[in-house]
Amino acid sequence: MEATINFLKHLKTWVIEFNNLTTTLSWNQVKENTTDNVYFLSGVKEWLEKRASDSDIISKNYFCIDLDIRNNCDFEVTDEDIKKEWLNIAKNLIKEDGMLWLWRYIVFSWNWLHIYYTFPEKSFDKDVYALWVEDVYKQWDEFWGDKIYESDHACKNLARILRLPWSINQKNWSKVEILAEQDIDSKFNIGQRWKASKAKIEEQREKEIKQRAEEYEAKMRIDKLIQWKNYEGNKASTEEFFEKIDNIPAYLVSEKLLPQFKYLNNGRNFLSDNPKSNKYTGFFYSEQYNAIFNWWSSHYNFGDVNSGYSPSVLVKNQLWLEWKEVVKWFKENFKT
Numbered sequence: 001m002e003a004t005i006n007f008l009k010h011l012k013t014w015v016i017e018f019n020n021l022t023t024t025l026s027w028n029q030v031k032e033n034t035t036d037n038v039y040f041l042s043g044v045k046e047w048l049e050k051r052a053s054d055s056d057i058i059s060k061n062y063f064c065i066d067l068d069i070r071n072n073c074d075f076e077v078t079d080e081d082i083k084k085e086w087l088n089i090a091k092n093l094i095k096e097d098g099m100l101w102l103w104r105y106i107v108f109s110w111n112w113l114h115i116y117y118t119f120p121e122k123s124f125d126k127d128v129y130a131l132w133v134e135d136v137y138k139q140w141d142e143f144w145g146d147k148i149y150e151s152d153h154a155c156k157n158l159a160r161i162l163r164l165p166w167s168i169n170q171k172n173w174s175k176v177e178i179l180a181e182q183d184i185d186s187k188f189n190i191g192q193r194w195k196a197s198k199a200k201i202e203e204q205r206e207k208e209i210k211q212r213a214e215e216y217e218a219k220m221r222i223d224k225l226i227q228w229k230n231y232e233g234n235k236a237s238t239e240e241f242f243e244k245i246d247n248i249p250a251y252l253v254s255e256k257l258l259p260q261f262k263y264l265n266n267g268r269n270f271l272s273d274n275p276k277s278n279k280y281t282g283f284f285y286s287e288q289y290n291a292i293f294n295w296w297s298s299h300y301n302f303g304d305v306n307s308g309y310s311p312s313v314l315v316k317n318q319l320w321l322e323w324k325e326v327v328k329w330f331k332e333n334f335k336t
Contacts, residue, residue: 010118011042020038042062044056054116068112084112104181105181119188129156246290248334251263283300300318
């Protein structure tokens with residue numbers, strides 16, 4: 001039990017949740033428990049009265065590589081075989097890899113070996129966390145190139161629960177044990193992995209927002225032409241004019257609409273008016289699509305906190321204008 005308490009102290013950030021898959025348990029319900037499958041999760045926000053989800057994790061200082069040794073083998077493997085295998089893993093890692101050998105704990109959990117890596121406590125976006133942790137899993141799998149040591153990529157989420165050392169696996173009455181530990185943090189470049197993963201997330205989200213924006217723009221285009229017929233007979237020149245104003249850089253349009261937010265000319269960001277809270281605004285400019293994308297900003301949300309708008313639609317929605325008034329606004333502000 002003392003080893004388990006020290007283990008939890010090293011992994012503790014904020015609150016540690018204990019549960020039996022269905023309900024949360026107190027420490028008093030856990031410490032002498034031999035009849036439940038007991039799991040733990042660290043970094044949970046305080047006063048939570050339910051099982052934690054990814055959004056309930058305040059910070060993290062560890063992740064775990066889960067190896068299903070027994071099920072990954074096509075031959076019979078005993079508990080003792082699995083327990084001994086950690087030494088083979090450790091020896092190979094320290095000889096061959098400059099990062100993966102810096103594990104903190106190796107835990108036996110019946111079919112599984114859990115290999116914990118620790119790092120300085122940090123708050124994470126759940127999607128970005130999952131991507132960079134999975135990137136480490138891929139590095140692990142590539143290092144071994146062997147199905148026996150293949151990691152479980154399902155363990156990449158922030159709120160991943162793991163069996164508590166010292167508890168009893170109720171499937172076979174095996175005790176979950178800490179087999180080895182090193183007083184060492186990992187040296188993974190989390191900042192670099194974070195940046196690369198965040199870029200992937202932003203690219204994907206931007207594509208999703210753009211798809212919704214294109215559907216919305218199509219509806220607006222029909223509305224535009226219907227209204228335009230009331231005061232303009234030439235459809236071709238109408239479409240040509242709107243194409244022209246939609247080619248005006250959207251960040252210039254935004255600076256006219258919300259002059260308090262200055263564009264940085266970096267292809268993306270506007271400076272926030274509250275730098276103590278956020279350096280940049282929640283909306284941003286996409287140079288690729290020439291649109292303003294809203295990402296949970298209170299500005300330009302127009303009923304949807306994740307949206308994208310071309311210059312003409314941006315002006316129409318922001319100023320509540322009819323299309324004829326939109327044309328007038330662009331003529332006055334951009335001499336179109």
